[in-house]
Amino acid sequence: MSDSKPTLSYAIIGAGALGGLYGGMLARRGADVHFLIHSGIDIIRRDGWDVQSKWGDFHLPGEALNLHAAAESLPPCDVTIVGIKTTQNHLLPELLTPPTRDGGLVLCLQNGLHSEADSAAVVGGDRVLGGCCFLCSNKVGPGRIRHLDYGRIVMGEFTSANRPPAGVTPRLKRVADDLLAAGIDVVATGDLWQARWRKLMWNIPFNGLSVALDASTEELIHDPAASGLAESIMREVHQAAAACGRTLPADAIRETLDHTRQMVPYDSSMRLDYLAGRPMELAAIFAAPLAAAAAAGAAMPRVEMLHQELAFLQQRAVRVDRPPT
């Protein structure tokens, strides 16, 4: 960890497993952090912010936190971190406008491909950074975060699909250094699309199969048939990325399998969403990459099949939840 301290101000939109960890780390190191709290704000005021992290446990007392029950009360911030699920992106106009009104940047840490586009539609594409979080973390209660494994953010400038990579800009480096000063594992990349495809190599097979087969990543990776399938799916994503102009390292498939094998037993975010009856991030994690691949002439039959299986399961969950009439 560097000796410097974060100097930027932050709004955290979505203080869950992800925003709750990173926002908490920034606050712990003295950054001016404003949390938008959707539920349990009184509990957090009383009990504070509790993080159990492989990077070190810490606790922040409630009175030291800037907690906001509604976006209207958020002050203008240098950086607004978007940590809500992409399935909630219809709320972004309401949530992003107050903290970005003085021209601050948005750092979109959501899953999927091109997920920054919804933030860009609110604040303008020239004010958006994106980041891929390679993170195993769960929110277990109001202000209670359990960071289990990994945690790196690979962040870059947002560009639209057919633009060349933006490179590492001074403002990107400044935000990355600020997060680094809070003890967060951050890498600045000149090509956000490449990073997004790289992360999809894990998200697509393991989020998807964990729901389709009702299994933990640990069960999947240690079963020959399921891990063979995960590898075939990764190969499709690898090839689609290349067709989209983002050639990933040749050993990315083996590396992803190795990382998953070494990962602590972990329920993917999509499985947690499904089991809790929440909508899954199918548009961001499946439909968007499938559309990008199709536009580039690349077929991903297994990814398409997994998307169809998940769409069926999602629809059935909706049907089951609907009260009889």
Added chain:
Amino acid sequence: MSDSKPTLSYAIIGAGALGGLYGGMLARRGADVHFLIHSGIDIIRRDGWDVQSKWGDFHLPGEALNLHAAAESLPPCDVTIVGIKTTQNHLLPELLTPPTRDGGLVLCLQNGLHSEADSAAVVGGDRVLGGCCFLCSNKVGPGRIRHLDYGRIVMGEFTSANRPPAGVTPRLKRVADDLLAAGIDVVATGDLWQARWRKLMWNIPFNGLSVALDASTEELIHDPAASGLAESIMREVHQAAAACGRTLPADAIRETLDHTRQMVPYDSSMRLDYLAGRPMELAAIFAAPLAAAAAAGAAMPRVEMLHQELAFLQQRAVRVDRPPT
């Protein structure tokens, strides 16, 4: 129904949903039928054979039935109908030898591709007929059969993979006519492989998805994502059949979807097996067609994926069933 009566003698190996229906119909019309009964023989002796069928309900008293508790007591028969699951084919040497010892034929009514090969290994390939049953039927108790829908047998001479179709031989026609005389819907085909691929167009998607997605065929066919996926899987099977030299009609896909839409709500045999903790017919319905397609240079990525998903579920079921040590 024709006015003639069946004249051949039959051994029924596997008197379940399938053998129990067809064997019962033959016995009803006076054929010399010998049932090998795996369990519940005393109940059947007492209560008889009870068939509720869309072709007409009937009941045969126990004293009129030739019931055998073991294969050794089966007499030589003209035709031995194999109706056990392919997962039990390791028992065929023991089960087939007594009824076929005078040179009778075997009619293999099992699922999958090339499933007759195991019977052929016992009695010789020149004594084997095969048949595809397009049948919705369940065994609901000892000697109690519920025939819900369809029921046609498409039967032909067994040939090994790289041989030309055998055509409709006189002996094939004789057996088919005999079954027809019992009121069974039978079509003799000159090309059994073509019929097997045609049936796989239904079995692969609907047996497979009903287990992978834990759904009835009715749920699958009425969901846009699941029926779209079933159609894509059918297209792969259609193309693989063509690569293997068996060009199926162009409208076979649409026809199969239409039939499934009109089908009574029905749990596929594979789903019933899975839910009951029995092994699924993955080798016959998935591995054999995948191997044949691969040998012909045809890829079936979705079929392969479904096979991997089912293999995972099967393995997990075995793990769960294993008592703790």
